[in-house]
Amino acid sequence: MKKVFSLALLLFTVNILAMAQLPDEIEVVDPPFWWTQMSVNELQIQLFGDELGHYRAAVDYPGVKLTRQLAVDSPNYLFLYFNISEKAKAGEMEIILSRGEDELKLNYELKTRESIEARHQGFDPSDVIYLMMPDRFANGDPSNDSIEGMLETADRSNPERRQGGDIQGVMDHLGYIKDLGMTAIWFTPIIENDMTPEYGAYHGYAATDLYRVDRRYGSNEEYKALIQKTHEKDMKVIMDMIHNHIGDQHWWMDDLPTADWVHDIEKYGTTNFRGA
Numbered sequence: 001m002k003k004v005f006s007l008a009l010l011l012f013t014v015n016i017l018a019m020a021q022l023p024d025e026i027e028v029v030d031p032p033f034w035w036t037q038m039s040v041n042e043l044q045i046q047l048f049g050d051e052l053g054h055y056r057a058a059v060d061y062p063g064v065k066l067t068r069q070l071a072v073d074s075p076n077y078l079f080l081y082f083n084i085s086e087k088a089k090a091g092e093m094e095i096i097l098s099r100g101e102d103e104l105k106l107n108y109e110l111k112t113r114e115s116i117e118a119r120h121q122g123f124d125p126s127d128v129i130y131l132m133m134p135d136r137f138a139n140g141d142p143s144n145d146s147i148e149g150m151l152e153t154a155d156r157s158n159p160e161r162r163q164g165g166d167i168q169g170v171m172d173h174l175g176y177i178k179d180l181g182m183t184a185i186w187f188t189p190i191i192e193n194d195m196t197p198e199y200g201a202y203h204g205y206a207a208t209d210l211y212r213v214d215r216r217y218g219s220n221e222e223y224k225a226l227i228q229k230t231h232e233k234d235m236k237v238i239m240d241m242i243h244n245h246i247g248d249q250h251w252w253m254d255d256l257p258t259a260d261w262v263h264d265i266e267k268y269g270t271t272n273f274r275g276a
Contacts, residue, residue, distance in 0.1 A: 023104045025049045028251070031211055033109040036088045042067075045108070047078045047097075048255075055097040055104065063088030064110075073258045084110070121236055123184055129238065130182040132170070134190060134217055135202040140168030147215045151249065152197045154216070162202045167218035167226050174233050184236035190217050195247045204240070206247030 028048035053071035057080050068081035080095070090112040097104040123129065139145070145164040146153035155161035167190075177185060189204030192214045199206060204214075213223050227237045246252065246262075256262065263271075 023106065025104055026052065026106060029106065029108070033111060034084070035111050035113040036063075036084060036090055037086065037113045038084065041083050041085060043082045043084055045080045045082070047080065047106075048076055051075050051099075052078045052097070055099045055102075058096045058098065059093060061088070061091075061093040064093060074255050076255055077257045119231075123236060123238060127183045127236070128181055129184045129186050130177055130180065131186045131188075133165075133188045133203060134167065134170060135162055135165040135204075137165045138169030138173050139164040139166060140170070140172045141166050141218070144216050144218065150194050150216065152195065152201070155197075160200050161197060162216065164216075166216065167213075167222045171226050171229055174229060174235070178233050178235060182235060184238055185230060186238040187240060189240045189242060190214060190223060191241075193247055195249050199247070201247060205242055205245075206249075207242065207245075208247045208250045210243075210246075 026047055026049040030046045034043050053075040055078060057066060057069050059066045063085045065083045066080060067083050070079040088110060090110050092107040092109055095106040095108055142164065144166055152162055154164040156163055189207065190213050191207050192209035192212045193201035193204055193206045194208040195201035195206050213220050230237050
């Protein structure tokens with residue numbers, strides 16, 4: 001049976017707004033937090049900020065061991081690798097970054113993992129799956145159609161632009177989907193796609209933040225609520241996650257960690273899709 005994760009696709013229970021306040025020198029921490037009692041003990045944390053690659057990290061937290069730290073081509077990244085044993089408890093793990101006499105302290109939260117019973121169900125030939133592009137389904141919250149600071153606003157007069165569909169619209173129509181005989185809903189990616197209008201990123205396959213639901217759909221918490229309500233109607237949620245490409249407006253593109261971080265189109269050409 002093909003393994004598919006719904007609520008327990010843990011990257012998406014991340015609520016970025018609830019993340020502990022960062023030192024000014026640290027601009028990005030990905031993932032913003034993690035969990036204890038995961039099936040894989042290794043955790044990689046990406047830190048981004050001015051010359052963070054010149055810092056060295058230290059951790060003293062029961063059940064957690066810093067196994068590796070990696071500086072890369074760009075001096076502004078530092079990758080930290082941890083082993084989180086079964087003995088580790090939920091709490092705030094203090095990461096101390098040192099560079100000579102300079103010292104930064106990052107409080108990194110380890111959360112208690114919720115029960116996964118009955119959530120990792122996967123899908124099989126018995127399922128009837130509704131494949132949905134959320135932007136084109138239903139607009140349940142017109143207030144999020146256009147978000148200040150994001151590159152594209154909704155334009156119902158142009159079929160190539162965003163139309164305003166969102167998480168609330170899906171929640172409002174779960175009964176309709178259930179009545180069609182569906183047992184699962186497969187959403188095209190709902191993570192942030194803050195791309196220019198010309199690109200047409202309503203489909204969701206041009207990620208600009210891999211840890212945040214696109215605000216024009218709603219929030220991470222609303223996505224969790226949608227999954228819960230879908231489960232209450234005895235339907236599954238299939239999460240579509242694309243890890244091998246991003247949108248050209250992703251913040252990485254302004255300062256790539258390594259020279260080979262993205263595919264060199266001029267050297268290698270475009271993909272031939274043989275592996276698709």
